[in-house]
Amino acid sequence: MTVADLIARDVRAGTFAPGTWLKQIDLEHRYRFGRPDVRRALDYLAQKRLVQHVPNRGYHVVLPDSDQTAHILELRVILETAAVDSIVAHATPEAIRGIEALARKFDELILHGTVLEQYEANLAFHHELLSLCSNPELLTLVTDLRSRTSSALAGQWSTRARVEQSSREHHQMIKALDARDAQQLKDIITRHIRQPKER
Amino acid sequence: MTVADLIARDVRAGTFAPGTWLKQIDLEHRYRFGRPDVRRALDYLAQKRLVQHVPNRGYHVVLPDSDQTAHILELRVILETAAVDSIVAHATPEAIRGIEALARKFDELILHGTVLEQYEANLAFHHELLSLCSNPELLTLVTDLRSRTSSALAGQWSTRARVEQSSREHHQMIKALDARDAQQLKDIITRHIRQPKER
DNA sequence: TCCGCCAAAATTGGTACCAATATCATGCAT
DNA sequence: ATGCATGATATTGGTACCAATTTTGGCGGA
Structure with a gap:
């Protein structure tokens, strides 16, 4: 390393x-x-x-800049939703099973893992999902963007409730992917990235 | 420098x-x-x-990789079309005039400029256009992506016909922007980036 | 008591030098 | 004559050292 x-x-x-x-x-x-x-x-x-x-x-x-991180999150929404059509097209049953395994790995770490381990498991899940996109450059680009927002890690991942919400959304993504429902998947991804503040 | x-x-x-x-x-x-x-x-x-x-x-x-450049161009299509709504919303008459000036600057250099000057004028035009987007990170990201495809400069900008086509598309963009026609602007930008090989 | 100045310590950033590795040319053996 | 090994050369990359700048601590004066 x-x-x-x-x-x-x-x-x-x-x-x-x-x-x-x-x-x-x-x-x-x-x-x-x-x-x-x-x-x-x-x-x-x-x-x-x-x-x-x-x-x-x-x-x-760097000191986290809320405006800047918001802009980067919007870029991720743009790119990751744009990737969905290609992802759905290339989602073989085996691929879906692989993604599901990573989602479960994330679930486990909610209880028995450090925040860093959760973060990395989350990364692995999204990486696997995006790797189905036919454009490999999109994957590397989103990975790069993600690495710039994660310093605000403490803020986003602080609460147990937020992490569990992420877990639920992961499984919703898999469900939408399994159903080949591109629009649904885009909606979930958008919500997942934006992480709207609860009520 | x-x-x-x-x-x-x-x-x-x-x-x-x-x-x-x-x-x-x-x-x-x-x-x-x-x-x-x-x-x-x-x-x-x-x-x-x-x-x-x-x-x-x-x-x-680096040796230009046609697959990779194609993927990067697709990323630019995704990002630059996504920026259009915001661009249209922020397009003041003065801003449009500024962009138009850069388009004319590009036109002049078609006749009396080197290829590098043409390239930089083109860059300035697109930079000014994208600067209207409310997301400054998008501008820097696209600028970065563009710098990776320009090594294939000789290939793309070789013919006079291609450069003149670019010029026409610039003015079409300005026209669509002036008319606040977001969809039209997206279409032109997409064609402009993809640069379909003429029949 | 508090502010500003000055000296000392620490940190950065650049220069010169040297070792390690790769390429090239020459010569030898087949 | 050709392929291969071997030594010479050139280039990269790391180490040690030194200069320049900044920060810190202390002293003196208001």
Whole structure:
């Protein structure tokens, strides 16, 4: 696993809170990598907009911007609903079963997993679903976008109720996919991404 | 202007043909920058998928993959048509006039400009049009995607006829925008991006 | 007591150098 | 003559070091 992945994971897990300055020396000792590796990783993450670079100051974890995350979520709605027709067209019974397995994996982790594990299981579910789309670039693009909103992980996934709601929506997606109901699937995905605040 | 921009420009201009190995020493001398700057630029461009990194071999300009570019073009169709409703809603008369000016600028360069100038004028036109969308992230995302397909610049922009067709479509877009005809604008944009091969 | 200035420590970012690896050319054996 | 091994060369990539900038702590003055 690369340095960038390790840092990204720690950012998501909350080890490095938003706004924290990531000092190269600390990262060097923490992950036992050389200075150039650390700097490349920070540049990489800066380009991915997970950290921000300030010349002669260093790199710090980005502060979540609610407007910006809202815009990114809208992009995901656009892209993931656009993928639905192709997904439905390529949804073989085996593929659906594979997705269902990942949904159940997510369900299990609601009770006995850490927030990070839940997050990654959720990622795996959506990744598998989107991989049915005939456009592989869409998958990588959405994956990229998702990685930019997850720093607001604590906010979105805080409550048990919200996670259980996600689980229900996963199974609703599978049901709609099984029924080849594209419009229904689009609606669920839209709700799932937007995560409307309850009442 | 940064090293990455300079390299990117030379790649688009065809100075560095697809497949060419970009040697750090050469770039260092060509642009009069230090080694670390060159390496950062190459890493940056590799992340942007303009060049490819092979460990212990170096960086080479990506070879255009027709399937991949087709997929990226489809993503642009999805995103740019999705932006239309918002664009139409925010199209003030002044904004339309600004876009029209850029379209005319493009027209002029058809006759008296280099291919690179035409390319950049085209970019400016689309950038201005998309900037009307209420979602700024969409603009940056499409700009990013566009930068990945332009290495196939020679292929797409080769003929005078194709460039003039683009010009006509620009003005059709403005007309549809002026008429507040969102569906019409979407159709034109879709054709414009897909650039169907003439019979 | 609080504010501003100055020095010291720490961190970033760049330069030079060196090791590791790949490519190329030459020579040898078949 | 051709294929292969071997050594020379060039390029990449990492290590160590140093300069430049920023931050921190302390001191003096208002």
